[in-house]
Amino acid sequence: MWPADDETLRGFVARILGWRNAGAIDRALRSIYLATTHQAALVLRAEGDLVPIALALHRRAIGGGAPFVVADPRRGNTPASVRSPANFDCGLAAFEAARGGTLCVRTRRLPADFAAVVSAVRDSNSRVQLAVCCPPGDDADPLLAVPAPLDVPPLRDRVGDIARIIDEYAQDAIATLGASEALSSREREWILEHAATSLDEIERATLRLTAMRTSPSSSAAAARLGMTLVSLSRWIHRRRHRWPGPDRPG
Secondary structure, rough: HHHOHHHHHHHHHHHHHOOOEEEEEEEHHHHHHHOOOOOEEEEEOOOOOOOOHHHHHHHHOOOOOOOEEEOOOOOOOOOOOOOOOOEEHHHHHHHHOOOOEEEEHHHHOOOOOOHHHHHHHHHHOOOOEEEEEEOOOOOOHHHHHOOOOOOOOOOOOHHHHHHHHHHHHHHHHHHHHHHOOOOOOOHHHHHHHOOOOOOOHHHHHHHHHHHOOOOOHHHHHHHHHOOOOHHHHHHHHHHHHHOOOOOOOO
């Protein structure tokens, strides 16, 4: 399917780039099409970690059943979990694991054998989409002229959009967890005030608050999130003085 015809994908691209940025949305959809058909790499540029956004695009453009693998030598070899994708410190091992899906790299933390990865990705039979996450750069960079990179604007430049972004991630959390309850207005306001510095932070907060709201206990919420109770408790305790929800973990 041509990505512009996929309303779910278009809606998510609009969420991360800005609903009023029609030109950037259309260019992004074209870049996604070229990447999913293995004609180009998908380049994402922004401050902070872009891997969660690359994963979200992968799920919407390729499908959650296809592998999404990161090649980051600093993170070692770790299996996929509910909270994070699989990672390999070896680029070629990551490439093999990503066949039929996406291999994601960070330009500041490339594996030592990335030259071999480039050769493998260029093979017309590789069936691997390459997603490259990098910091903001020069708009006149000739190597990024076509296809256009996805430049994700910082949320400080989208203050008027943040409430809507929270609402959409909250709906995602309901779908992900199979929940029957939405976040309260108080919880949404708390996210807006205390957990909205990035798209990734909003996604984590909406998912965790939804799990806690719709689970019988904090232990059950942590299990649904693929976290330990200790990790969830620490996340809450760091925010306890401004916490909007039930004081479950101890």
